[in-house]
Every structure is written in C-alpha cells, then in structure tokens.
Amino acid sequence: MPQLSIVIPVFNEEESLPELQQWISKVMDASGLSYELVYIDDGSTDGSWQVIQSLAGQGPCVKAARFFRNYGKSAALDIGFSRAAGEVVVTMDADLQDSPEEIPELYRMVREEGYDLVSGWKRKRYDPLSKTLPSRFFNRVTRLISGIRLHDFNCGLKAYSQKVVKNIHIYGEMHRYIPLIAKWNGFSKIGEKEVAHSPRKYGSTKFGLERFVHGFLDLISVSFVNRYRKNPMHFFGLLGTLSFVSGLAITVWLIYEKIRGLRLGIPVREITSQPLFFLALVALIVGVQLFLTGFLAEMMTSSNSKKSDYNIEEEINPQS
Known part of the structure; x- marks a missing residue:
C-alpha cells in the first residue's frame, strides 16, 4: 500500500499534465514518500487522455480512468476515491495552480496530528474579483451553516485519511462541500493549512459565474440530504x-x-x-x-444512488 494517493481530476488540461507530473515526482522523491497518481479524465475533448497514457509509463504508479462524457468534478473525485489505495489521499487540480510542494505537510498533518481531513486555504489568490468576492460570501454562509471553521471550502488541494474517502459519496456538484459531508458522516477532526496559489499558466478557467448559483443550491441540498436522508x-x-x-x-x-x-x-x-x-x-x-x-x-431511503452511475470508457490500472 502506498503512503499517498494523489487524485487529479482532468478536463482539457493536456498542456499542464506533463509539467504537473514532473513537479509532483520531484517533490515526492525529495520527501521519500511512496505514492501513486490517480488521474480521472472527465470527458476531455482535447488530447488529455493521450497525454495521461504516455505519462503512465513514466516514474510512479499511475492509475487512470476516462469518462465517456463530462460528468463534473464531483463525479471525477468520487471515482478517484474508489481507485485510491494510499494511507492518505490528496486531491489537487491539474491546472498548476495548486502547488505539489504542499503535499508532504498535508500528509504529515493527517498521519501525525490525526486529522480526518485537511483543507487548503488560498489566502492570496490570483483570481479576478468576480470569483473571489462571491467565493468569500459562500464560504461565510457555509461556515455559519456547518459550524466548520474553514476559510476556503472549495479549495481543490485537500488531504484525507483513507477511511474518509472510502465512507463518503459525492455527486452532482457536492465537491464544494466535502468537509460538510465528512463531518455529517462522523469525521469531525477537520483542519486547515494555508497553501500557495499560482496564476493559471495554460488555458482558461472551466467555471463561470453560474457556479455560485449552483453552489448556493447545492448547499441547501447537501444540508437537507445529510440531515434527513435517513429519516425523511x-x-x-x-x-x-x-x-x-x-x-x-x-x-x-x-x-x-x-x-x-x-x-x-x-x-x-x-x-x-x-x-x-x-x-x-x-x-x-x-x-x-x-x-x-x-x-x-x-x-x-434504501435505494441510494450508486457509485456505478458513471460510464467509464477506458481505464489504466497497473495492478489489474
């Protein structure tokens, strides 16, 4: 069993993937941690899958799955969690805005300090005000509703103990509220680490202003579902x-x-x-x-949504 599984959702990031894997390998080799990479191609329309296939033969153990179509980040993380075998699971975006340099400390906080989940906090962000201001508003509302003292619920850079990722199920656009879902499933030791945020190097953001409307609706949905799904x-x-x-x-x-x-x-x-x-x-x-x-x-209530709801077109699994 590797010490770390690094789950990376991918959607049209062919330019950044080689540089990202090289950066991760450099950091992991310096830290001495055993690890695996888990790429989930969320229906990319560029050459991302071909790049992942070429990267699979280089360096670390690489697992990957490719969706027939774009299901969204929550679906990619859900499938990535099911494939992850590490003692600690780290999630990060593929656009090079999350720094792999943060991974060893996130791992240490989970393993040595006993956190169930550690969320990154991008205090200094290289995003326009059209993203940062609504994000602050929704983070504040989520803090009030959940009682979880995090500054950035939607940060893609997070670390989880394996027991967390194997016992939660995310769907729709619920990836924004994984700390909330984890808490309501009994994993209450949730921490935060300030992390570096880099300007986007390639391509453009995949999220528009509509994500904030969806985020508010998802907050209502996840609050209702987690409180009343067992006793509606x-x-x-x-x-x-x-x-x-x-x-x-x-x-x-x-x-x-x-x-x-x-x-x-x-x-x-x-x-x-x-x-x-x-x-x-x-x-x-x-x-x-x-x-x-x-x-x-x-x-x-016994007919819950299944983890096999996503159609996987192709998969790389070196252990199979």
Missing part, C-alpha cells in the same frame, strides 16, 4: 402534521362559530362561502400530501 419522515411528517392540524383547527373553529351563531340567533355566513374555509381545505390536503411524501421517502 422527520421533515415531511412534521410539516404535514403542522399543516393538517392547522387546517383541522380552522375547520373546527368555523363549524363552532356556525353552531354558536345558530343557537344565539346571530346571522353567520355559510362556511363554504368564507375564504378561510378554502384555506383550511388547502392546509388539510397539503398536510396529507406531505405526510404521504414522507412515508414514501422512508420506503425509498
């Missing part, structure tokens, strides 16, 4: 019960007022002619629907 009735059942009881209370009150008016000879409007009656009716129907939704969700 606690959420839907509670809302359904409140809605049904509210509707029932309004209906009983309307009937009481009608009977009271008839006894006292006070003119009272017909129940069905009052807007409040229709509000009560809607609340009753919605309450029943929410309760049934919670019941069906409870029955479906």
Whole structure:
C-alpha cells in the first residue's frame, strides 16, 4: 500500500499534465514518500487522455480512468476515491495552480496530528474579483451553516485519511462541500493549512459565474440530504402534521362559530362561502400530501444512488 494517493481530476488540461507530473515526482522523491497518481479524465475533448497514457509509463504508479462524457468534478473525485489505495489521499487540480510542494505537510498533518481531513486555504489568490468576492460570501454562509471553521471550502488541494474517502459519496456538484459531508458522516477532526496559489499558466478557467448559483443550491441540498436522508419522515411528517392540524383547527373553529351563531340567533355566513374555509381545505390536503411524501421517502431511503452511475470508457490500472 502506498503512503499517498494523489487524485487529479482532468478536463482539457493536456498542456499542464506533463509539467504537473514532473513537479509532483520531484517533490515526492525529495520527501521519500511512496505514492501513486490517480488521474480521472472527465470527458476531455482535447488530447488529455493521450497525454495521461504516455505519462503512465513514466516514474510512479499511475492509475487512470476516462469518462465517456463530462460528468463534473464531483463525479471525477468520487471515482478517484474508489481507485485510491494510499494511507492518505490528496486531491489537487491539474491546472498548476495548486502547488505539489504542499503535499508532504498535508500528509504529515493527517498521519501525525490525526486529522480526518485537511483543507487548503488560498489566502492570496490570483483570481479576478468576480470569483473571489462571491467565493468569500459562500464560504461565510457555509461556515455559519456547518459550524466548520474553514476559510476556503472549495479549495481543490485537500488531504484525507483513507477511511474518509472510502465512507463518503459525492455527486452532482457536492465537491464544494466535502468537509460538510465528512463531518455529517462522523469525521469531525477537520483542519486547515494555508497553501500557495499560482496564476493559471495554460488555458482558461472551466467555471463561470453560474457556479455560485449552483453552489448556493447545492448547499441547501447537501444540508437537507445529510440531515434527513435517513429519516425523511422527520421533515415531511412534521410539516404535514403542522399543516393538517392547522387546517383541522380552522375547520373546527368555523363549524363552532356556525353552531354558536345558530343557537344565539346571530346571522353567520355559510362556511363554504368564507375564504378561510378554502384555506383550511388547502392546509388539510397539503398536510396529507406531505405526510404521504414522507412515508414514501422512508420506503425509498434504501435505494441510494450508486457509485456505478458513471460510464467509464477506458481505464489504466497497473495492478489489474
């Protein structure tokens, strides 16, 4: 078993890959750590896969997988985690903006200080304000919701103990919130290390402003899923019960007022002619629907998404 697995998602990075592997090899040889590289080609349309194939015969153990199409960074990391065999798993981007020089210290923090996860913090960033300002906002919101004191949840440079990567499942665009997912799966010792950030050398960024909209929606999604996926009735059942009881209370009150008016000879409007009656009716129907939704969700919790949802076109595995 190697001491380190370095998982690298790749999407149209053919120019940077040779330089990145050379840089990693130089750092790892100096540190004396045994390691493997795990490349996941996320449906690149350039020559990235051909470059990975040529790099597989050079230096360290190289594993790689290639998707038929672009699934996104979360899918690439999820498959990379399943292939990683190291005691510590480090993730980094392939664009040379993450420095391999940080890897030995990240490894040490996990192995010697007992961290489950160590996240990089790019305090000084070489990105435009259109990326840094929204990023600060979402990091602040995530800190408030999660209680995890990290400055940069979305930093691609992270280190994990093997038990973490083998016990979490990420999908959609949830890679931004891996520390949150790890914490809610019981891995609460989460640390942070300030890391260097380099200007992009080749190509252009693969992410636009829409990622911040997606990030906010993903934060809501991951918060809901991790809190209620095992007991969805606690959420839907509670809302359904409140809605049904509210509707029932309004209906009983309307009937009481009608009977009271008839006894006292006070003119009272017909129940069905009052807007409040229709509000009560809607609340009753919605309450029943929410309760049934919670019941069906409870029955479906055993049908979780599988790790084989991604179609792999080609793979390199020296151990197979």
